[in-house]
Amino acid sequence: MEKIKVGIVGGTGYTGVELLRLLARHPNAQLQVITSRGEAGLPVADMFPSLRGVVDLCFSDPTTVDLTQCDVVFFATPHGVAMAQAPSLIAAGVKVIDLAADFRLQDAAEFEKWYKLPHSCTDVLKRAVYGLPELYAADVQQAQVIGNPGCYPTTVLLGLAPLLEQGFIDFSVPIIADAKSGVSGAGRKAEVGTLFSESSDNLKAYGVAGHRHHPEILAQLKKLSANDAVNLIFVPHLIPMIRGMLTTLHVKLNAKGQQQRLQQLYEQRYAEAVFVDVMPAGALPETRSVRGANVLRLAIYPQAADYVTIIVVQDNLVKGASGQAVQNMNLMFNLAPDAGLQVLPLLP
Amino acid sequence: MEKIKVGIVGGTGYTGVELLRLLARHPNAQLQVITSRGEAGLPVADMFPSLRGVVDLCFSDPTTVDLTQCDVVFFATPHGVAMAQAPSLIAAGVKVIDLAADFRLQDAAEFEKWYKLPHSCTDVLKRAVYGLPELYAADVQQAQVIGNPGCYPTTVLLGLAPLLEQGFIDFSVPIIADAKSGVSGAGRKAEVGTLFSESSDNLKAYGVAGHRHHPEILAQLKKLSANDAVNLIFVPHLIPMIRGMLTTLHVKLNAKGQQQRLQQLYEQRYAEAVFVDVMPAGALPETRSVRGANVLRLAIYPQAADYVTIIVVQDNLVKGASGQAVQNMNLMFNLAPDAGLQVLPLLP
Amino acid sequence: MEKIKVGIVGGTGYTGVELLRLLARHPNAQLQVITSRGEAGLPVADMFPSLRGVVDLCFSDPTTVDLTQCDVVFFATPHGVAMAQAPSLIAAGVKVIDLAADFRLQDAAEFEKWYKLPHSCTDVLKRAVYGLPELYAADVQQAQVIGNPGCYPTTVLLGLAPLLEQGFIDFSVPIIADAKSGVSGAGRKAEVGTLFSESSDNLKAYGVAGHRHHPEILAQLKKLSANDAVNLIFVPHLIPMIRGMLTTLHVKLNAKGQQQRLQQLYEQRYAEAVFVDVMPAGALPETRSVRGANVLRLAIYPQAADYVTIIVVQDNLVKGASGQAVQNMNLMFNLAPDAGLQVLPLLP
Amino acid sequence: MEKIKVGIVGGTGYTGVELLRLLARHPNAQLQVITSRGEAGLPVADMFPSLRGVVDLCFSDPTTVDLTQCDVVFFATPHGVAMAQAPSLIAAGVKVIDLAADFRLQDAAEFEKWYKLPHSCTDVLKRAVYGLPELYAADVQQAQVIGNPGCYPTTVLLGLAPLLEQGFIDFSVPIIADAKSGVSGAGRKAEVGTLFSESSDNLKAYGVAGHRHHPEILAQLKKLSANDAVNLIFVPHLIPMIRGMLTTLHVKLNAKGQQQRLQQLYEQRYAEAVFVDVMPAGALPETRSVRGANVLRLAIYPQAADYVTIIVVQDNLVKGASGQAVQNMNLMFNLAPDAGLQVLPLLP
Incomplete structure (x- = not known):
């Protein structure tokens, strides 16, 4: 099977590096691009030495990169970024998984009250699925846009x-x-x-x-x-x-x-x-x-x-962020539920 | 004013060393004796180097030491020790402050249920005061035996x-x-x-x-x-x-x-x-x-x-143990409420 | 390929649980038996809930279990245990990897001086290999007994x-x-x-x-x-x-x-x-x-x-203990060097 | 004896709050003023709740406060601040203790090389004393300006x-x-x-x-x-x-x-x-x-x-910063060496 082409927007935070850790060993996914406004050009492994020898990508400039080459794009960004970019990605057939809050609250007024931002794509919001697979698996499977739940x-x-x-x-x-x-x-x-x-x-x-x-x-x-x-x-x-x-x-x-x-x-x-x-x-x-x-x-x-x-x-x-996002991806692409998620807890 | 003579039974735990820290700088108290079954003879400062140059006592053998020379004895011991020794101390006019649970529960049956020990001096228990000064200051002032509250x-x-x-x-x-x-x-x-x-x-x-x-x-x-x-x-x-x-x-x-x-x-x-x-x-x-x-x-x-x-x-x-015990002592001996307790919080 | 049958002696310490974590996901190894003197009968996952649903074994009594059914036995035990059991295992053709010090020091007198134990099988010691693969890979490949290096x-x-x-x-x-x-x-x-x-x-x-x-x-x-x-x-x-x-x-x-x-x-x-x-x-x-x-x-x-x-x-x-032990096992059984060892660092 | 009037410039960092902790209980010192560019007007205890009820000062604006009312001024500031203000304070007879590096290196060229700042008062630097009391007590006693050593x-x-x-x-x-x-x-x-x-x-x-x-x-x-x-x-x-x-x-x-x-x-x-x-x-x-x-x-x-x-x-x-600075102050004002410095270590 061809691997799913994955993009990550905003890869320098903790949910970003966690997505990298999980996706770098995912049997059915291929990291294609990872963006960062502040760190464009920097090898990912220079910022996260834990990934030396594993992730060879550099951060890309989000203003010049073409994310429509991806099958799915994760947004590990501040609130508000995903809703700005989701419409064009969706139009290009790309699935979107937002780890921020843009697609979590169906009530746009509530979103605006708590996040102090107008919601810019309420039509997308209506079709977005709250990505808690244990509760909404069937919806997740059909979704094009996922609002990944808060922790x-x-x-x-x-x-x-x-x-x-x-x-x-x-x-x-x-x-x-x-x-x-x-x-x-x-x-x-x-x-x-x-x-x-x-x-x-x-x-x-x-x-x-x-x-x-x-x-x-x-x-x-x-x-x-x-x-x-x-x-x-x-x-x-x-x-x-x-x-x-x-x-x-x-x-x-x-x-x-x-x-x-x-x-x-x-x-x-x-x-x-x-x-x-x-x-x-x-x-x-x-x-x-x-x-x-x-x-x-x-x-x-x-x-x-x-x-x-x-x-x-x-x-x-x-499970409170990046793992759940990958779990959603697996469902959306009909992969084994635990693909890329078999890593065992580190104890002690 | 002559200093209050203080004894500590069981000085090798955390409430014990905390009593030492507070009492060593108390303007009205004099550490007289500190006992430990396991460490008799050892200089206190060998076990707790933080007290080097400040506390010169050695741990005494609890079976040979005479605690009736003290004005007040703190028990920083496992549950059950204070009630075994309290009666003879009381008889000698020594005040007792127990940091364990022996005198916290007025209901001896409850004590026995939770601590799996028969209560050996229920008459003392009846006169013991629950040492929460903000609630029971007047009783504490008159008390000869204090059950110092749990944290x-x-x-x-x-x-x-x-x-x-x-x-x-x-x-x-x-x-x-x-x-x-x-x-x-x-x-x-x-x-x-x-x-x-x-x-x-x-x-x-x-x-x-x-x-x-x-x-x-x-x-x-x-x-x-x-x-x-x-x-x-x-x-x-x-x-x-x-x-x-x-x-x-x-x-x-x-x-x-x-x-x-x-x-x-x-x-x-x-x-x-x-x-x-x-x-x-x-x-x-x-x-x-x-x-x-x-x-x-x-x-x-x-x-x-x-x-x-x-x-x-x-x-x-x-406040959850040794400081509160000293606060009780101050009340029992009519000292300034904050004597020995003016140490400021350590931040960061 | 048939999986390698693995035994672990002394599985309740940190090197033991770490071996479990690595071997449970090893593509070419099968955990066969894990012993503990103190915990015989207890499900491993009761002691280490991180392994719930992954490791189904119970701890076995070391005095009754037959370790000769294994292809390799790891000793995650105090010093002295491996040397007592190694000779009979070797006689049965089982490979031995000791994570303690029994086979690290070629000079038995030095061993006895530092570990306060007589060395009970100096003939085995002579053939034991110091398991630092980056230095002694060829020897490790041929070894029947490995002294896994200290951290x-x-x-x-x-x-x-x-x-x-x-x-x-x-x-x-x-x-x-x-x-x-x-x-x-x-x-x-x-x-x-x-x-x-x-x-x-x-x-x-x-x-x-x-x-x-x-x-x-x-x-x-x-x-x-x-x-x-x-x-x-x-x-x-x-x-x-x-x-x-x-x-x-x-x-x-x-x-x-x-x-x-x-x-x-x-x-x-x-x-x-x-x-x-x-x-x-x-x-x-x-x-x-x-x-x-x-x-x-x-x-x-x-x-x-x-x-x-x-x-x-x-x-x-x-790398300082259990991972290196698995790395040695991979060499000894001619497996891919990184089999079971592809897990990425957890950061943050 | 009248208390020494103390000023602190830059009280929002860790050496600043540590000076506050020690000086608030100092028997011979009176906190007079504490400045902060960013927090002028804020009660000190709002930023450091550990000092609630103990320090009643607010942060003052450094551009409007008159520090010449103080007997001694501590600089708990970034490098470069003390040397800008020291000359006028010295002229007014105020003693200066700098916890930054402005007066540590006698060689101004070395200072400029490592701190990337020209040294603005090399004449003061020449008379400044390296404040390590165990080595230079006699000099400290006579000093008007102290370069408090690095940790x-x-x-x-x-x-x-x-x-x-x-x-x-x-x-x-x-x-x-x-x-x-x-x-x-x-x-x-x-x-x-x-x-x-x-x-x-x-x-x-x-x-x-x-x-x-x-x-x-x-x-x-x-x-x-x-x-x-x-x-x-x-x-x-x-x-x-x-x-x-x-x-x-x-x-x-x-x-x-x-x-x-x-x-x-x-x-x-x-x-x-x-x-x-x-x-x-x-x-x-x-x-x-x-x-x-x-x-x-x-x-x-x-x-x-x-x-x-x-x-x-x-x-x-x-001892690596604020305590040593107070130790220097005690020497400079002929106070007991351990005035304000009797606080015992917190263990555990």
Whole structure:
């Protein structure tokens, strides 16, 4: 089979280098072009020595390169870049996977409110698919444009999907998502707040008054539960580790939900999901058990007062970003689900 | 004024060395004796070179040393040691401050259930005071025996006290305490789980099915709210940092509570508390802002659906353990509240 | 081709789990058995959840399992275990790769001095090959028993081999190897010194008075230089990172050496070595550029006074241990050199 | 006694906040003014919440504030700022302590070569004193302008002073200083290279081809040894820890030096130095043993071939910067040497 020709726009951030790591060993993909405004001409391996001898490309100037030669283009760029370029790519038959937020929120007004940008291609947005393969595989297969989910939403939605789909949650109280992310989630930007000396040996919450993933999660919670009255309290925290995300979910079960064997429910729901691992009752997932791998692990704990706590871990850069993007690509091109995604977690 | 003569039982753990750091510079205290079963004869500064030139004592054999020469004895020992020795010390007029759990739970049956030890001196227990000075200062002043609070309980109780005391919480839903601790909370014991290579660059929850601080918190919540129907969901997490604790509290306000200006309530409640800092609205406390200091900082965030989120930080070894113990000592001996506790946080 | 049947003795340490990670995805190897004295019966994936769904084996009892069914057995055990079992395995035609020190030092007296154990099979020792493939590939191919090199020696020897082989070093002054290792080098043993709270945010030297890798390095330096008058100052340091080793080598060039273009010398020497990367002049290798991968990178810096500084990095658990062991296996069974070793470094 | 009035220019970096921490509790000093170009008007405690309730100042605009009201002004600024302002302060009788490099190198041409700035007040430079109190106490006492030493030079010079002063080093081979610094040494600047995700779990050398501390060390080595033929190989490394510096020094002893008892020599040389701790023979200094404190510890190891290895640790922000600056101030104003510097190391 001929290899899929892949382009990456914006390859100098963490999701970019992670796409490179995964795609460089993908049996069915061929890295064709990778762009960077600031680094055009520089060999990729000069910026990321981990790829010396593996990736021979140089960064291309995004203003001169022709991306329509590609079969699929990943956007590992700031918000707003993908929507500017998507229409012409689509017109040329190129599939688009955006790792930023341009195609995540179906409600353009919500997008504009949270990202302070007008949405420039709402028609494309309408046809875009929210790329969470465990929930929307059939849509992903047919999609030409994917809005790759945010890292936090991936944990919350896969952590709650079995309950949401079955209508087992009592929405009279808010869902509480106490989420924790490694520092790489903030990206490879020069900022004081994520310096080693600022974020090491330290712990803080952030975005308590409003985080961009809040509307994304909420929209999906409403869609999956077919209920507009969902309340969500979402508190993200910054953890002194490079990679990894752990989300602790507290939800109240309704009368129907209280009668279920939740462990069994989750195991059955995800029996065919190669990248979701429901741990045995009582187990405690830890982020290092998925470090570097496209796996999301979760465990379920019944609590007092008809509550249940669900703990979900993933690598924020893999299942929470670039790995999920490749998983979407595999579906869109009808490849083996785990093509290029067989890399095992690095532990310790 | 003559200096208070201080003894420390069990000085080789982290709360022990932290007591040494604080007491070595305390203007009104004199370190008299420090014991260790395993290290008798060893100069303290050989084990903790940070104290070279400052602490000249050697560890004493606990079986031969006479602790009744002391005015106060701190127990920085495993659970069960203080209750074995407290009666004879009390008989000799020595005050006792236990940093373990022997005198924290008034209900001896609860103690025995969680700590798997019979309580050997329930009469002493009855007179023991729960050493949270911001809540029980008057009792502490009169106490001969202090059960120094656990680190997690300190954050939860000081984080909620203003609401509990005023009766502003809706107890029909559980209080959710999503707590995060640095690794030093696990102590200076040789265990695989807290090795650097196991707990660095990693994040996990633990004790979800039941943590010993759960009954301690619950007992105090009931006492402070004068309400036995309190539910608590308590999920502790292990954070890859040495020191620091951040607890995220989610509570529902009742009708009365919804009409309050909580920021003002908290500021007034803690106006005279020299070791509690209510941050301005919108601020985000971080653990490094209290690293090494006897300070607890908190911030209050109104949420949807009549919920409020309160974020509390402290250094688990200081305000969560040894600093609080010294704070109790100061009260018991009528010293300046901040004597020996003026050390500033180390940032970065 | 039929897959090679692999046994691992002692699979609960870090070199053990690293062998599992590499061999589980090896195209030509089949994990047959893995033993553990303490954990017999436990599913491997219960101890290492990173392997859930990938490794289905349970740990076997080493006293009952028959390892002669294997084609090759790796010993990821404390020193002394391999030499006890090697003779019977060899008699059964099984190849042996020892990741401990039993077959590293040809001089049994030296072994006994440093490891405080009598050597129980000096005849096997004589035929054992020091498994540094870039130096001794032909011997490795023929070997039945491999002494897999220590992590520090790998960096020093590959860092100096081009100079040693050509006779370019002035041995009138000592070779100085200032070496730095991540904490995983100390293994997965419950010890206070490598607790997170002891070794995080900290730096120290250790073993300055004598480290077991010193005689190993020295023996090879003498062999490679054919010179018994070599002096070595070796100072290892413990770095607060999980994986990674960086060795800074300072050597004086002799008259011949001063006339060489060392950059070119190194590039030519390692042109065919798929796992050694000579970086361009002026580049600065960092350990994360090899994290998780079987790669050793180095760079060469001319210094004043006819000295040269060579900086070498590797992942101590991969090229410094388990990856190198698999590299040896590939040679011994005539497989592709990089079979099972194509995994890319994890960065960030 | 009236308190000394202190000004700080450039208070938003790590040496600035460290000066604040130490001076806020100094019994003889009064923080009068602190400037920042970018943050004028902002309360200091808003930027550094660790100082809430302790430092009530706001940052002042450096262009409008009158620093001549101060008795002493610390410059915690980029190189070049102090020399621009020093002349007018000196004219007004204000003492100046520069934590940058403006007054470290007596040779203005060397300064200009390494710092790419013309030196604007070479007359002041001539009278400036290199502020290493253990070596130049008498000069510091008389000084009006102090060039506070760099962090690396402090470790190298105090580590070698006893040998240099006595003429015990064989200069026919280079002195090798293999130095390691925590990340805070790079300052509080937004740069990609010192992001948490870049420098955590990683190790690298830097500045191998030339570091600004090289000429500073070399100038002092020559001065202390009264020998212009000194060679120095200086290789700094970046360690994933916030604070702390460990320098490993390798030197060859000359014939005279080989006959000395070095342990005794060092102990005697530093017997009166309250901030230098010579550890007992065989001890291994670690950086955490000085974390946050104005202490430099060292240990001496005889090696083969008449070499000696000396290992030196300090907190780069305290004895390597702000603590040393306060130590200089104490000398200049005839205060107790340890005034404001009694804070104990934070361990763990």
